[in-house]
Amino acid sequence: MTRPKMALRAKKKKKELFIAENVVELHPRRRSPTWGWAWELLAMTASLGCMAAVVAILATMNNRRLTDWNFFLSIPATIAIFGMAAKSAAAFAIGGCVSQYKWIHFKSAPRHLTDLDLIEDASRGPLGSLVLLARRPMGLASIAAVVTLLALGFETFVQQMVEFNPLDVARDGSANNGSWAMLGLAHSYHSGAQQAPGYGDIDSIDESTIDTSMQGAVFRGLFNLGSASVFNCSSRCQWNSTYVSLGFASTCADVTDATLRLHPNVSATWDGKVGGRKEDMANLTTPGGVKLDASYSYTGWQTVVSVGAISRLKVVNPIQDGFANYDIRYMDPDIARIAVLRVRVDRGNWAVTPDAMEITECDVGLAVYKYSNLSSSGNRLSVGNHESFRLDRGTLAASNTDNDGDVIVFNQPGFSELRASVTDLKALQLLFVSTRFSGNVFSGIQKHDGASGMGDAFRSGNISQTFQAMVDSMTDQLRSNYTITVQGQTINQEVFVQVQWAWLVLPLFVQLLSVAFLVLVLVQSGRIKDLPLWKSSTTAVLTYDVRFREDENEVGKLGTGVRSKKELKNLADTVEAKLEFHEDIPKMKSCCTWQS
Structure with missing residues (x-):
């Protein structure tokens, strides 16, 4: 025999001797050591820790600004990493437990060998778990399969x-x-207008000192040309308190019937007959004493709008002991009374008839405003609530020693002290009674001379609303001087983190079910004294064979001579194997169950 063949035979004999010794020599049976589950326990602990980190991050950042997050990874990326780690760690622990469960499954009772493949496939992923549940649900393995499928989400x-x-x-x-x-805001109105030299206290004004910006506000309001800005905002702003400001107000009433009742001969005068203009029959006077022109020339022309005004500024001295007390003087907040006559155009006859008339009378004066719930967006100010209150009679006072009664002081209960220059109010009153404001608008086939004033502003629309727009513009002009300013709040959009805790139900349920499955498998495995922790070892499966006894009704037994993981490791490290098929080995019967 050659030397190489002798060496090969010696090596083969040595391996056979090792296998025989391990098969025959049985180690004492002992409980599976708990430390054999160290990796699974560590993985499940890591999974719970990762999930706790996710919950801690979300609880910390809930309802906070996104800018408060300073980690170099975004919040979604961070929780995605922790979520993936929690799922992977739990999957590792579940996989080991499922693999060990197949040994428990065959130890407890005779089972179909098919269960071996089903359980092993279930330990590898969702498809195997789905097949196990569909074909043959079994004990704890079904719990693991459910966990694996739920873990997909x-x-x-x-x-x-x-x-x-x-x-x-x-x-x-x-x-x-x-x-x-x-x-x-404004708590006073004093533009610097002065009295003309050599005149009484409110009789005349130096026109070079008149507040032209306020007069411009009158015209802007009448023709809806916008108002002066009363706020300054860098983005969007809000003011949450209640604010008081001096302003202007108008009180209007329809006095058409009342005016016509003051002229009982109106119907007889405006009879529609051919004739010229009758001056003595063309004038109307409102109940408030304002004169209006309602003249016409039959088939020639007619009045369309007539605007008239009278002054309401008046100094009042209180009566004491039957005599006027000239040491105390009062003034009402009213500035002027304005009346507007509007006539429907008769393009056939150019005649004015009572049924075509509309007469409105308005008082314009100072008022106090309360504003609350203000906000701005762009160049528009929105006022949630505003109220106007009529001012009581004010007291005349001197602004300095050189002036005598040139300021009205209003000390109305519930409001701050408000002041207004008599000269500025006189300038407004002069504007309303002048031909720049009061006048007549005519229409027809013949030209009619005369001042039209602001009559064109009242040719259409609601007259009361036109006056309201005028006093609103005047109030805004007064407030735009910023004699009083209040700071508000700027509003900017910021991104906030909001946690939807309902989505936490599935991850927590998966983890709780995983922990329960791990504990149950660990407990069952520990109760079996002679069952090693083979788990997913393929080598361990190779060491088992199926043996039959004639007296056991064709129930096979799974048996092995390897009793410990140490023996299994030595066997795997030293034994070489080759796949061969032998015709003399009997085939397995598909109808049988096997018992280990």
């Missing part, structure tokens, strides 16, 4: 927990942070 549910919502954030306006939220 684990990461998706974790990521769905986070939403980013832009919300409005209000900050106090300040030049220090580059934001402005300034609201203009």
Whole structure:
């Protein structure tokens, strides 16, 4: 025999001797050591820790600004990493437990060998788990299969927990942070208008000192040309308190019937007959004493609009002991009474008839305003609530020693002290009674000379609303001087983190079920004293064979001579094997169950 053949035979004999010794020599049976589950326990602990980290991050950032997150990864990326780690660690622990369960499954009772493949496939992923549940649900393995399938939505549910919502954030306006939220108010009206030299206290005004900006506000309001800005805002702003400001107001009433009742011969005068204009029959006087022109020339021309005004500024001295007390003087807040006659145009006859008339009378004067719930967006100011209150009679006072009674002081209960220059009010009153405001608009086939004033502003629309627009414009002009300013809050949109905790149900359920499955498998495996922790070892499966006894009704037994993981490792490291098929080995019967 050659030397190489002798060496090969010696090596083969040595391996056979090793196998025989291990098969015959049985180690004492002992309980599976708990430390054999160390990796599974560590993985499940890591999974729970990762999930706890996700919950901690979300609880910390819930309802906070996204800018408060300073980690180099975004919140979705961070929780996605932790969620993936939690799922993977739990899957590792579940896989080991399922693999060990197949040995428990065959130890407890005779089972079909098909169960071996089903359980092993279930330990490898969702498809095997689905097949196990569909074909043959079994004990704890079904729990593991359910966990594996539910885990498919684990990461998706974790990521769905986070939403980013832009919300409005209000900050106090300040030049220090580059934001402005300034609201203009007025507690006084004093533009610098002066009396003409050599005249009494309110009899005449130096026209070079008249507040032309306020007169411009009158015209802007009448023709809806916008108003002066009463706020300064760097973005969007809000003012949450209640603010008081001096302003102007109008009180209007329809006095058509009352005026016509003062002229009982109107119907007889305006009889529609051919004739010229009758001056003595063309004038109307309202109940408030304002004269209006309603003249016409039959088939020639007619009045369309007539505007008239009278002054309401008046100094009142209180009567004491039957005599006027000239040491105390009062003034009402009214400035002027204005009346507007509007006539429907008769293009056939150019005649004025009573049924075609509309007469409105308005008092214009000072008022006090209360504003609340104000906000701005762009160049528009929105006022949630505003109220106007009529001022009581004010007291005349001197602004300095050189003037005698040139300021009206209003000390109305519930409001701050408000002041107005008599000279400025006189300038407004002169405007209303002048031909720049009062006048007549005519229409027809013949030209008619005369001042039209602001009559064109009242040719259409609601007369009361036109006056309201006028006094609103005057009030805004007064407030735009910013004699009193209040700071508000600027509003900016910031992204906030909002957690939808309902999406946490599935991840927590998966983890709780995983922990329960791990504990149950660990407990069952520990109760079997002679069952090693083979888990998913393929080598361990190779060491088992199926043996039959004639007296056991064709129930096979799974048997092995390897009793410990140490023996299995030595066997795997030293034994070489080759796949061969032998015709003399009997085939397995498909109808039988096997018992280990």
